[in-house]
Amino acid sequence: MTRSVLIVSPNAAVAAAIEQSFAADPDIRIAREATTLARMNGHAAEAASRFDMILFETRPEVASDVEAIRTMAANRTPGTRLVALADADITLSEVRLLTEAGADEVLPLAGDGSRSRASRDRHAEPAAAPDRHGRIIAVVQARGGIGSTTVAVNLADQLVQGAGLARKAARPKVALVDLDLQFGSVGTLLNLEEQDTLHQLALDGTVPDGHFLAQSMPVLDSGLAVLAAPAKFAPLESLRSDQVAAILDNLRAAHDYVVVDLPRAFVSWIEPVVERTDELMVVTDLSVASVRHCRRLIDFFTQDNPALPVELVVNHRRKPLMTSSLQREVAKALERPLKHWLPHDARAADAAGGRGEPLSRAAPRSSLGRAMTRLASSTRTSLSVAAPSTQN
Ligand SMILES: Nc1ncnc2c1ncn2[C@@H]1O[C@H](COP(=O)(O)OP(=O)(O)OP(=O)(O)O)[C@@H](O)[C@H]1O
Ligand SMILES: [Mg+2]
The missing domain is CATH 3.40.50.300 (P-loop containing nucleotide triphosphate hydrolases)
Structure with missing residues (x-):
């Protein structure tokens, strides 16, 4: 069965690296939003009802991002997974903030913008986390x-x-x-x-x-x-x-x-x-x-x-x-x-x-x-x- 994944990241390198990590699975359909969660505004709620999984780059310290996670969590169809991608040096209390807002999982971003590993134990590996823009x-x-x-x-x-x-x-x-x-x-x-x-x-x-x-x-x-x-x-x-x-x-x-x-x-x-x-x-x-x-x-x-x-x-x-x-x-x-x-x-x-x-x-x-x-x-x-x- 085809599953749809939305990647929300203003950072093209991050989005490309994530997309690449799904490349081996022909049943996954990927869409990208080259923007931040907060900037998606009402559009985020609508996306939550349309996709099976939403991976979004986020900064826990940005209140509007956390608010957007809450909106998505409230509007998702059952089964839609919300996966937050955060800087690798995210603290445990920040992870908690994101999960309480509705993120199912928090993944640390490696320094090269790719996913390092699933942080199921909610523990982030130390890695350089560049604040990149073009x-x-x-x-x-x-x-x-x-x-x-x-x-x-x-x-x-x-x-x-x-x-x-x-x-x-x-x-x-x-x-x-x-x-x-x-x-x-x-x-x-x-x-x-x-x-x-x-x-x-x-x-x-x-x-x-x-x-x-x-x-x-x-x-x-x-x-x-x-x-x-x-x-x-x-x-x-x-x-x-x-x-x-x-x-x-x-x-x-x-x-x-x-x-x-x-x-x-x-x-x-x-x-x-x-x-x-x-x-x-x-x-x-x-x-x-x-x-x-x-x-x-x-x-x-x-x-x-x-x-x-x-x-x-x-x-x-x-x-x-x-x-x-x-x-x-x-x-x-x-x-x-x-x-x-x-x-x-x-x-x-x-x-x-x-x-x-x-x-x-x-x-x-x-x-x-x-x-x-x-x-x-x-x-x-x-x-x-x-x-x-x-x-x-
Ligand atoms: N190294 C070059 N050799 C030959 N022709 C060139 C070279 N560089 C630019 N030209 C030609 O010079 C003309 C003007 O180039 P261009 O439009 O890039 O200049 P510009 O500085 O942007 O001009 P404008 O002031 O109109 O904005 C064009 O016809 C272009 O093909
Ligand atoms: Mg000119």
């Missing part, structure tokens, strides 16, 4: 047309392919967001149908939740989820900070990486982006005007977070064999090495643009395609997803 990479440009959207699109596309992982299910989850509301070209570069989502949010002023975003964002064959700029004209200031914050928070809860293409103009809702950025990627050339603008961008993003990693990407230039005095001066002015170089490769760029495909499909072996692979590989290393986040 990394936000903000891509900005030193001047118009320098190639920042090309970088954002291809970086996201390369990140979603994973580091040589064979199985698609084990690939990282990646979202690409075009916040260049007026001139955004992510949708065009990926040949997507026009999207209305950001325009709708701007019009009705609602704060989006994870469900809304998951439903509105098309997912490409590669697995990349895309939130494109509106097709209709939307003033840059038509989004509010709390809306942008909610977009980023929900996306990073459900993805390992969130790549954000930003407009050149400074906008009122930039603050939540700056606060949440885990890595700033600045696409530039070596002209005086561009370098000045880079400096302003870097200062702006690092003023409250001096330790923010900043990666400089020099576009339209092959990596030089020897460092020139100009390059040394630029690196000095920006207080960072000119680490990444993307060669000028009009043929590859045109092929990708013309077909509406990322370079990995349109021109994978081109010099530009290979440079993007290197950029993603370096980003993956510097932003090791497993590392605990310093922000909240």
Whole structure:
């Protein structure tokens, strides 16, 4: 008999690991909710009546989570098992709190996000319990047309392919967001149908939740989820900070990486982006005007977070064999090495643009395609997803 299992976790790695542990059983049908129990609201009660088992990641110290367990327990059909997944260092009194609220079982999460072992004896094994969420990479440009959207699109596309992982299910989850509301070209570069989502949010002023975003964002064959700029004209200031914050928070809860293409103009809702950025990627050339603008961008993003990693990407230039005095001066002015170089490769760029495909499909072996692979590989290393986040 088929049994249905719902996995509720904002953490894609945890959800994937649990799903994997059921993979050998063909009679189990798995559904996922990439959110927290509390954020499911009334939906949690409804889920309790529909599934045979609900596995949910929870934090006993979050009162709304415990309340959601109570609601599920009260609404479940007889036989539905509620299984709480908690940090491995959960205390016995916290376990009691969860079971009293209605959880049938409490399983500790291992450090790698997989189930360690059933804690039938209600005893948790000590293991690192990372508080993980996806990394936000903000891509900005030193001047118009320098190639920042090309970088954002291809970086996201390369990140979603994973580091040589064979199985698609084990690939990282990646979202690409075009916040260049007026001139955004992510949708065009990926040949997507026009999207209305950001325009709708701007019009009705609602704060989006994870469900809304998951439903509105098309997912490409590669697995990349895309939130494109509106097709209709939307003033840059038509989004509010709390809306942008909610977009980023929900996306990073459900993805390992969130790549954000930003407009050149400074906008009122930039603050939540700056606060949440885990890595700033600045696409530039070596002209005086561009370098000045880079400096302003870097200062702006690092003023409250001096330790923010900043990666400089020099576009339209092959990596030089020897460092020139100009390059040394630029690196000095920006207080960072000119680490990444993307060669000028009009043929590859045109092929990708013309077909509406990322370079990995349109021109994978081109010099530009290979440079993007290197950029993603370096980003993956510097932003090791497993590392605990310093922000909240
Ligand atoms: N390394 C490169 N070699 C050749 N062409 C490139 C390269 N990088 C980008 N391009 C091309 O330059 C043009 C502008 O690129 P893109 O849209 O990515 O720039 P942008 O900085 O996002 O521009 P905007 O200011 O409009 O947002 C595109 O036609 C793109 O294909
Ligand atoms: Mg652009």
